[in-house]
Amino acid sequence: MELFQKILPTLLSGISAGGQYALIALGYTMVYGILRLINFAHGDIFTVAGFVMFYAITAMPLYLAIPFTILVTVLLGFTVERVAYKPLRSAPRMSVMISAIGVSYLLQNLMWYVTGGQAQQYPSIPWISGKVMVLGVETKVVTVITPFLTVILILLLVFLTKRTKVGLAMRAAAKDFETARLMGIKIDGVISVTFVIGSFLAAVGSMLFFTNYSTVSPTVGMMPGLKAFVAAVFGGIGSIPGAVVGAFIIGICENIIRSLGWSTFSDAFTFALLIVVLCVKPTGLFGEKLEEKV
Amino acid sequence: MKKQNNLKTLLVTLVTIAVFAVLSVGAEAVAGNVDGMSMLVPVLKKTAVYSLIAVSMNLLNGFTGLFSLGHAGFMLVGAYTYAILSIPVAKRAGVYQYYDGGVVQFSIPETFGNLMGESVGTVIGMLLTLVISGLIAAFLAWLIGLPVLRLKSDYLAIATLGFAEIIRTFIQYEGFAPLTNGSNTLRQYASFKSLYAYVIVAGLCIAVIVLIVNSTYGRAFKAIRDDEIAAEAMGINLAKHKMMSFIISSFFAGFGGGLMAMYMASVQAKSFTVSMTYEILLIVVIGGIGSITGSIIGTFLFVGCSEWWLRFLDESANNIGGLKLLAPGFRMVVFSIFVMIIVLFFRRGIMGTHELPDVFRFLRKKIKGKGAAK
Numbered sequence: 294m295e296l297f298q299k300i301l302p303t304l305l306s307g308i309s310a311g312g313q314y315a316l317i318a319l320g321y322t323m324v325y326g327i328l329r330l331i332n333f334a335h336g337d338i339f340t341v342a343g344f345v346m347f348y349a350i351t352a353m354p355l356y357l358a359i360p361f362t363i364l365v366t367v368l369l370g371f372t373v374e375r376v377a378y379k380p381l382r383s384a385p386r387m388s389v390m391i392s393a394i395g396v397s398y399l400l401q402n403l404m405w406y407v408t409g410g411q412a413q414q415y416p417s418i419p420w421i422s423g424k425v426m427v428l429g430v431e432t433k434v435v436t437v438i439t440p441f442l443t444v445i446l447i448l449l450l451v452f453l454t455k456r457t458k459v460g461l462a463m464r465a466a467a468k469d470f471e472t473a474r475l476m477g478i479k480i481d482g483v484i485s486v487t488f489v490i491g492s493f494l495a496a497v498g499s500m501l502f503f504t505n506y507s508t509v510s511p512t513v514g515m516m517p518g519l520k521a522f523v524a525a526v527f528g529g530i531g532s533i534p535g536a537v538v539g540a541f542i543i544g545i546c547e548n549i550i551r552s553l554g555w556s557t558f559s560d561a562f563t564f565a566l567l568i569v570v571l572c573v574k575p576t577g578l579f580g581e582k583l584e585e586k587v
Numbered sequence: 588m589k590k591q592n593n594l595k596t597l598l599v600t601l602v603t604i605a606v607f608a609v610l611s612v613g614a615e616a617v618a619g620n621v622d623g624m625s626m627l628v629p630v631l632k633k634t635a636v637y638s639l640i641a642v643s644m645n646l647l648n649g650f651t652g653l654f655s656l657g658h659a660g661f662m663l664v665g666a667y668t669y670a671i672l673s674i675p676v677a678k679r680a681g682v683y684q685y686y687d688g689g690v691v692q693f694s695i696p697e698t699f700g701n702l703m704g705e706s707v708g709t710v711i712g713m714l715l716t717l718v719i720s721g722l723i724a725a726f727l728a729w730l731i732g733l734p735v736l737r738l739k740s741d742y743l744a745i746a747t748l749g750f751a752e753i754i755r756t757f758i759q760y761e762g763f764a765p766l767t768n769g770s771n772t773l774r775q776y777a778s779f780k781s782l783y784a785y786v787i788v789a790g791l792c793i794a795v796i797v798l799i800v801n802s803t804y805g806r807a808f809k810a811i812r813d814d815e816i817a818a819e820a821m822g823i824n825l826a827k828h829k830m831m832s833f834i835i836s837s838f839f840a841g842f843g844g845g846l847m848a849m850y851m852a853s854v855q856a857k858s859f860t861v862s863m864t865y866e867i868l869l870i871v872v873i874g875g876i877g878s879i880t881g882s883i884i885g886t887f888l889f890v891g892c893s894e895w896w897l898r899f900l901d902e903s904a905n906n907i908g909g910l911k912l913l914a915p916g917f918r919m920v921v922f923s924i925f926v927m928i929i930v931l932f933f934r935r936g937i938m939g940t941h942e943l944p945d946v947f948r949f950l951r952k953k954i955k956g957k958g959a960a961k
Contacts, residue, residue: 331741380931387654388934390741391872394865395930399923401862406916515861519748526745561756564749571746572734 301430303552304545309436309505311544312443316498317521318528318536319450320491326467326531327487329386333393334373336518337400338492342366342499343415343509344404350416359418363496370492371485379481404511412510415503422504435504442501446494447537454533459486467531516560520547523567529577538578593801599944600797604790611782626895628782634883634890635785636846639792641870641882643839646796648868649877649940650805651832652812656744656864657731660751661837663859664727665720665844667758670773670854671766672716673697678775683768690765695719696777713777714788717845724841725834727754732833736826748861758856770856778849789846792839797879799835808832812877873929874936881938888937892922 317339324332345365349358377396381389421435454460462483465473474480502517503509524543528535543566547559570577611631618627640662647653671689673696674682683689699712735746757763759770767773779785799805807828810818819825848854866889874885900918929936938946 329741331745377927377931381934384934386740388930390654390744391868392927392930394868395923395927398862398865398869399920399927402916402919402923406914406920409915512860512862519752519861522745523749526742557756557760561753564752567749568734568746571738571742575738575742 298429301428302432303548305427305430305432305436307545307548308541309439309501309544310548311541312439313498313502313505314517314521314524314544315443315537315540316446316494316501317517318524318540319447319494319533321522322525322528322530322533322536323463323487323491325525327463327470327484328378328389330378330389330393331522332491333390334377334396334400335491335495336514336516336521337397337404338366338370338373338514339495339499339502339518340404340509340511340514341369341400342492342496343503343514344408344413346500346503347413347415347509355418359500362500363493366496366499367489367492370488370495374485374488379484401511408511410511412508412513415507415509418500418504421501433505435501439501442497443537446497447533450490450494451533453490459483463487520560520563523563526567527570527577529579532577532579535577535579593798596797596801597794600790600794604787604794607786607790608783611786615782626898630890630895632782632785632850633894634887635782635789636843636850637867637870637890638883638886639789639846640840640843641867641874641886642793642796642879643836643843644867645871645874645876645879645882646800646808646839647832647836648871649875649882650800650812651808651829652815653736653829653832654740654744655747655833655836656861656868657747657751658840658867659859659861659863660747660754661724661728661840662844662847662863663751663754663758663856664724665841666848666854666859667767667773667844667856668720668723668841669716669845669848670776672719673713673776674773675775675777682773682775683765685771686765686768689768694777709777713779717788717842720845721838721842724844725838728834728837729830732830736829736833748864751859751861751864755856755859767856772853772855773848774853776848778852785846785850789843792842793879793883796835796839800879804828804831869926869930872936873926875938875940876936877940878936878938878942880943881936881941884937884943892925893919897922 317335320335320338321332324330324335342362342365346358346362349361349365352358353361373396377392378389381392421433421438423434424431425434425437426432427437452460454463462473462478463486465476465478466480466483470480473483499514506513520543521540524539525536526539527543528537528539530536543563546566547563550556550559550562614627614631618624640658644655644658647655671691673694675694675697676692679692680688694712695716696709696712699708699715702708703711731747731750735743735750738746758767760767761769763769779788800808807818807823810821810823811825811828815825870885870889871882872885873889874881874883897918900913900921901915902913
């Protein structure tokens, strides 16, 4: 029992971190599934959501600030796709990736300009910033809520992709872009929907993440963004359950490493895991096999 | 015929370096005497250093088509190797103040300075240290390349990015602090003072890269970039050539990292992040992926815009009317919008895959053609 008491906080924060990574990772994996693009700007969209919340809370009550933040983030994701990725649809894949890096650079500079480069204190959202006792261990409410909220959102997402028309279109586009277009699917619309969903999940993820982390600065989203990406690759990029499983594994492992006193290496571990996965099984846990065409 | 061509390229490159070296002496005189030109020398120094790094990235990303995002890691290794090996012994106690002066108790430039005379020996020692920095980065690249180079396009990008982050973590690790000074800065090491030294050293390295690109190896690299499967069918050993390109590129990234350490006068591991790789990648894209002169022009524009010409955008005193648009950081926003415009609408960059001499030759032909028509 004593051992359990020792392990539990680590496990709880691990699961919570995993949930937050999962929400970001879904944005990566869905976009990759359809466009074969690593959306490097996704981590920055996540950070922008944090800043929007910071400014929104000073201007309006909480019940308005949350939907406002989500709306702005979704709009940003949509705009980024329309402006920076859509014109390059027929360009080589590397050009789109460079464009994503350019957007990331732009967003970071923009945030730096608006905030003056200062790290800001994230507003505490009542109730979820509060404390709660779980099996004799004190922790923040957000730690407990995160996994449940994540699971609910993922179930909704799975329902969306498996049971609705848009979901069918998304799966078709992911399978074969050209054929899907021939079948009368409006591919631009589908891609926009994907970015909207991804940004929505990133906005929710940012609220949970920053409530835990408490300060927002222009480059803070880079690491969680990259880690979420690693999670997506680990689970098999393009696969929704894969991204979720990968995110939880990474979140938990990272917190175990931290609790052992090796916190310097927690980031390195994530990338080491990525490299091992890429070399041993490049398609990840649940990924589809990619064929090479001549 | 081919050999003559190579000789000509070499000659042209060497003459260009000499011209630039003379010009840089002139630039230093101008900066000292003309108002408003005080930024000229720092900008040109940074341009020289970044040009080398950008060209080395272009060799890998542009000429071999291996999209790697690990450059910051190799630069970090180079910068740290250079700094560690060239801090004068007497100053070590001050730099490694938390670690009893560190474990390295010699300084290569100093040793050579004592052996061969103050001025000549120090310079030779510094150059040697730079080469060692490059070699260590190259060795690391060989280790990393073994597993990573089998990966394709975006997976390769992510894996190299991951390795760069791992390198940074290890350098900052407390356990290695007697060697690397942990997360504290390294400073007070020997460095070049004058602009022309940077121009000549960086220029010679770029000349070597030009020769490599024009050699049979360079043609093999380009074949791999254009079509990997066709290249393999033509008998090009993919694994060997990819590894070679990766190692050479990392060698010059490490060498450039050492130069960068000199230019910056102090180095700290935490500034070598992914963002630094992104910046260099954007420079390469602006100049044109697969063009060496393009990379150099791109670097000049990038450094000039971000450090100098757009400075006025950061001064809140320059605001017109009641607007509060101009404030610190606005310069970088405007600049990144420029970059996005190039990325979106001028995807081939300034030079495409052409080199400056090609453009001159083309123009000359055009003028000649017009003359003949008359």
